[in-house]
Amino acid sequence: MTKKVYIETVGCQMNVLDSELVIGALRKQGYDLTDTPADADVMLFNTCSVREHAEEKTYSSLGRVRLMKKDNPEIVIGVLGCMAQKDQELIRKRAPYVDMVVGTGQLAEVPMLVEKVKATREPQLAVSLARSAASRDEVEASFVSYDPTRDPTMRPTPFQAYVRIQIGCDKFCTYCVVPSTRGPEQSRPPAHIWQEVKQLVDQGCKEVTLIGQTVNSYVYDHGDRKTRLSELIAGMHDVAGLERIKFVTNYPKDMTDDLLDAVRELPKVVKYLHVPVQSGCDEVLKRMKRNYTADYYMEMLHRCREKVPGVAVSSDFIVGFCGETEESFAKTMELVRVAKFKNSFIFKYSERPGTKAADRFPDDVPEDVKKRRNNDLLLVQNENSRANHREQVGKVMEVLVEGPSRREQSATHQASGRQSPPGGVKQLTGHTMTDHIVVFDGPERLIGQTVRVTITDASPFTIYGKVLTDEVTGVDLANVDREPPGQPQPQRPDRFSLPLV
Ligand code: SAH
Ligand code: SF4
Ligand code: F3S
Numbered sequence: 001m002t003k004k005v006y007i008e009t010v011g012c013q014m015n016v017l018d019s020e021l022v023i024g025a026l027r028k029q030g031y032d033l034t035d036t037p038a039d040a041d042v043m044l045f046n047t048c049s050v051r052e053h054a055e056e057k058t059y060s061s062l063g064r065v066r067l068m069k070k071d072n073p074e075i076v077i078g079v080l081g082c083m084a085q086k087d088q089e090l091i092r093k094r095a096p097y098v099d100m101v102v103g104t105g106q107l108a109e110v111p112m113l114v115e116k117v118k119a120t121r122e123p124q125l126a127v128s129l130a131r132s133a134a135s136r137d138e139v140e141a142s143f144v145s146y147d148p149t150r151d152p153t154m155r156p157t158p159f160q161a162y163v164r165i166q167i168g169c170d171k172f173c174t175y176c177v178v179p180s181t182r183g184p185e186q187s188r189p190p191a192h193i194w195q196e197v198k199q200l201v202d203q204g205c206k207e208v209t210l211i212g213q214t215v216n217s218y219v220y221d222h223g224d225r226k227t228r229l230s231e232l233i234a235g236m237h238d239v240a241g242l243e244r245i246k247f248v249t250n251y252p253k254d255m256t257d258d259l260l261d262a263v264r265e266l267p268k269v270v271k272y273l274h275v276p277v278q279s280g281c282d283e284v285l286k287r288m289k290r291n292y293t294a295d296y297y298m299e300m301l302h303r304c305r306e307k308v309p310g311v312a313v314s315s316d317f318i319v320g321f322c323g324e325t326e327e328s329f330a331k332t333m334e335l336v337r338v339a340k341f342k343n344s345f346i347f348k349y350s351e352r353p354g355t356k357a358a359d360r361f362p363d364d365v366p367e368d369v370k371k372r373r374n375n376d377l378l379l380v381q382n383e384n385s386r387a388n389h390r391e392q393v394g395k396v397m398e399v400l401v402e403g404p405s406r407r408e409q410s411a412t413h414q415a416s417g418r419q420s421p422p423g424g425v426k427q428l429t430g431h432t433m434t435d436h437i438v439v440f441d442g443p444e445r446l447i448g449q450t451v452r453v454t455i456t457d458a459s460p461f462t463i464y465g466k467v468l469t470d471e472v473t474g475v476d477l478a479n480v481d482r483e484p485p486g487q488p489q490p491q492r493p494d495r496f497s498l499p500l501v
Pocket of ligand 1 (some may be wrong): 050051175176177178212213214248250277278316317318346347349350351352
């Protein structure tokens, strides 16, 4: 009988990718993935520590597992990732039935640790991530030796994949745990990344999202020369079959012109930049140690829009950070009003033990004030999103069709008697080249293809469209295909030419 592994993932794209890698490695040891905890021989929790809420989610899952372990003492319970890295002792204290605690730098060891637990029934801890010069190589070694066999069933869709180009973070924003959970910033060698992208495209991937905590700080030092993000992207751009290249998340101070030129000029690069500002108040930014002022950010934003016409920009915000007065918050409100982000992710400040902010500044904004500020900021952002979405109405956009819309998914789950529209037409969804989510009706066989969609309607969260039917030739929906086969690939301008390794 095959052994079964169950995994629950919280946190950012890094964790989604880590889970994919861990499952890929376990499959090689004969494990199959199950989404039923009761069937599992191994239960894994890939965790996040960025806010307290994320940690509580894991602890409540672990609480449910306690009984399961009583019924089935053979089951192996593992806690992986950022919280494992940070709180190995605490996890064992709060959930002593956990068999292994594996940090972000040791995920490659999961299959071996599972076997060790089974053989010895002794708890296994693997969390070393010391910040010494020597350990940098250790981190890189553990990462590179990590089996690159990946598990396509764990991807967002079979034709979209994450590719890690950078590990860790060196920025040390005062509120943030990531530098201590992910270790020092390191860029992976371009040749490794290019090879991985080619493998993914061979497996049917059309879109890659390059991920790093501050992805635009990417720089690989070859000794005699350096490769920057713009060159890294150019070096993968012409891989045949690759249609889209995205990258997240950007650090405002590292938004260089060469990168913006690459975004503008390379046709496969998504015209979307996620560049979190966090706050519109200089004093707050200073306490956060973001290393820029609100004016600097706004200048950078104008530069992005000037260099990449039509680019969509989004941001993150933390409201209620230590010492944020009504006056400072008003500045953030004003920044959101004028910056007109496509969308924003807004978080209430959550004090993280061990960070500089927790040591130095009292968490002095009451919870109800944080809540109100969160709502107020969201209202302004929603107005901007609505206006941004309305501007799209009438445009024709290229959409990579990802699958049935959420409404469609829940309808098929819930309503057993529900009739499908005639001809297998469903409500589908996908992203445009500016990262807008579009919902439209179309046959299921469009999933995985890039189609042109006319935008017909908009809400603050979604835009709606119609797949372009070619009225001239009378091609109907069922025959919509993007381009005739053999269409040449979009070419990059010469100045971005780089040898493909
Ligand atoms: N590396 C990325 C993302 C870091 S975590 C970056 O620097 O942009 C994602 C977001 O979580 C951050 O942008 C920030 O807005 C939020 N965040 C981080 N630490 C937080 C904390 N202690 N409380 C609330 N939000 C936090
Ligand atoms: Fe955290 Fe700042 Fe690094 Fe982002 S840049 S991961 S917010 S320390
Ligand atoms: Fe969370 Fe770790 Fe990502 S703390 S946000 S899972 S890097």
